Amino acid sequence: xxxxxxxxxxxxxxxxxxxxxxxxxxxxxxxxxxxxxxxxxxxxxxxxxxxxxxxxxxxxxxxxxxxxxxxxxxxxxxxxxxxxxxxxxxxxxxxxxxxxxxxxxxxxxxxxxxxxxxxxxxxxxxxxxxxxxxxxxxxxxxxxxxxxxxxxxxxxxxxxxxxxxxxxxxxxxxxxxxxxxxxxxxxxxxxxxxxxxxxxxxxxxxxxxxxxxxxxxxxxxxxxxxxxxxxxxxxxxxx
Amino acid sequence: xxxxxxxxxxxxxxxxxxxxxxxxxxxxxxxxxxxxxxxxxxxxxxxxxxxxxxxxxxxxxxxxxxxxxxxxxxxxxxxxxxxxxxxxxxxxxxxxxxxxxxxxxxxxxxxxxxxxxxxxxxxxxxxxxxxxxxxxxxxxxxxxxxxxxxxxxxxxxxxxxxxxxxxxxxxxxxxxxxxx
Numbered sequence: 085x086x087x088x089x090x091x092x093x094x095x096x097x098x099x100x101x102x103x104x105x106x107x108x109x110x111x112x113x114x115x116x117x118x119x120x121x122x123x124x125x126x127x128x129x130x131x132x133x134x135x136x137x138x139x140x141x142x143x144x145x146x147x148x149x150x151x152x153x154x155x156x157x158x159x160x161x162x163x164x165x166x167x168x169x170x171x172x173x174x175x176x177x178x179x180x181x182x183x184x185x186x187x188x189x190x191x192x193x194x195x196x197x198x199x200x201x202x203x204x205x206x207x208x209x210x211x212x213x214x215x216x217x218x219x220x221x222x223x224x225x226x227x228x229x230x231x232x233x234x235x236x237x238x239x240x241x242x243x244x245x246x247x248x249x250x251x252x253x254x255x256x257x258x259x260x261x262x263x264x265x266x267x268x269x270x271x272x273x274x275x276x277x278x279x280x281x282x283x284x285x286x287x288x289x290x291x292x293x294x295x296x297x298x299x300x301x302x303x304x305x306x307x308x309x310x311x312x313x314x315x316x317x318x319x320x321x322x323x
Numbered sequence: 324x325x326x327x328x329x330x331x332x333x334x335x336x337x338x339x340x341x342x343x344x345x346x347x348x349x350x351x352x353x354x355x356x357x358x359x360x361x362x363x364x365x366x367x368x369x370x371x372x373x374x375x376x377x378x379x380x381x382x383x384x385x386x387x388x389x390x391x392x393x394x395x396x397x398x399x400x401x402x403x404x405x406x407x408x409x410x411x412x413x414x415x416x417x418x419x420x421x422x423x424x425x426x427x428x429x430x431x432x433x434x435x436x437x438x439x440x441x442x443x444x445x446x447x448x449x450x451x452x453x454x455x456x457x458x459x460x461x462x463x464x465x466x467x468x469x470x471x472x473x474x475x476x477x478x479x480x481x482x483x484x485x486x487x488x489x490x491x492x493x494x495x496x497x498x499x500x501x502x503x
Contacts, residue, residue, distance in 0.1 A: 197500050
């Protein structure tokens with residue numbers, strides 16, 4: 085008999101070694117997340133996937149599923165915390181959706197929509213951050229980086245390169261690229277790299293592809309991220 | 324007339340796009356006018372708010388001293404104050420100047436800009452002073468509701484106002500919430 089946990093009262097089967105996130109996703113239960121991606125080692129940094137496991141807060145993307153766990157996921161207080169976390173991500177960076185070409189296809193924005201975030205709540209930082217447009221095919225806009233490290237992991241684990249890393253701590257944390265000049269053009273990154281397509285926000289973009297999908301046909305125009313995420317990530321989990 | 328709900332509107336550091344979008348409710352404005360009377364607003368050209376406004380709609384962020392005065396007048400006069408659009412909510416496009424020192428902005432526009440003649444930075448005492456940074460309005464006064472969008476669509480205005488006027492807690496369905 086398969087081992088099970090419960091999520092919001094539903095019985096969810098899991099296999100040994102699976103995280104709560106993996107078990108949930110396989111069973112068609114959405115847990116909000118940004119730094120988690122089924123193809124890569126979990127990082128546990130964005131904290132959006134915080135769930136209550138037997139009464140204690142845990143990151144679903146890193147916490148192993150174990151027989152008999154009672155998990156609370158879709159609860160008012162957890163979603164309120166998730167909304168606050170998302171608001172903090174928005175005020176810490178410079179997320180001007182109307183002038184960002186990722187708008188409509190952006191996971192950060194979609195999670196905010198899903199959590200019914202209508203304002204930023206906190207004072208905005210307006211931190212000055214740089215652009216790196218040096219590469220012929222790829223643009224980095226540090227204003228939109230949320231330090232999820234998906235590009236770091238994709239470059240390392242999938243592309244077999246070490247193009248990205250996170251440097252500094254706390255508020256001084258920032259994304260760096262692996263070249264003496266510090267510019268993306270002097271790395272071995274190419275537009276076909278997984279790392280060029282993994283960013284959940286508009287921080288890493290492929291040049292010359294902006295605004296090709298009209299409003300109304302973008303990923304999150306009519307479908308919420310819970311549905312989109314389950315449809316796309318279940319396939320990855322099943323591999 | 325006296326029983327009508329008083330609505331005041333203004334555009335601070337905005338482009339009037341939110342007001343234009345509001346007017347896109349088209350003929351529904353007649354229905355609205357049966358229950359609503361416009362107070363201070365670019366639509367009426369009334370200069371100051373009556374003290375008993377019910378709803379204040381604020382477009383745009385806060386970029387100068389006059390914006391601060393206007394916003395405070397609205398807060399004082401309106402029972403319910405609403406941040407309308409991206410600029411009111413996070414500063415929006417005008418806040419893009421926040422990454423450039425104010426002096427550089429002024430020099431670029433009035434001293435070193437292309438085609439500038441008789442270069443001087445405007446300093447007439449009648450002109451409102453610029454703030455060093457453009458701020459969202461919730462950093463200056465308490466805001467009761469937020470309508471995101473650049474601009475929020477006419478349906479957002481309609482849904483919000485009809486909810487509020489009917490005494491319902493306003494709520495926007497998924498398709499009406501967007502930041503762009």
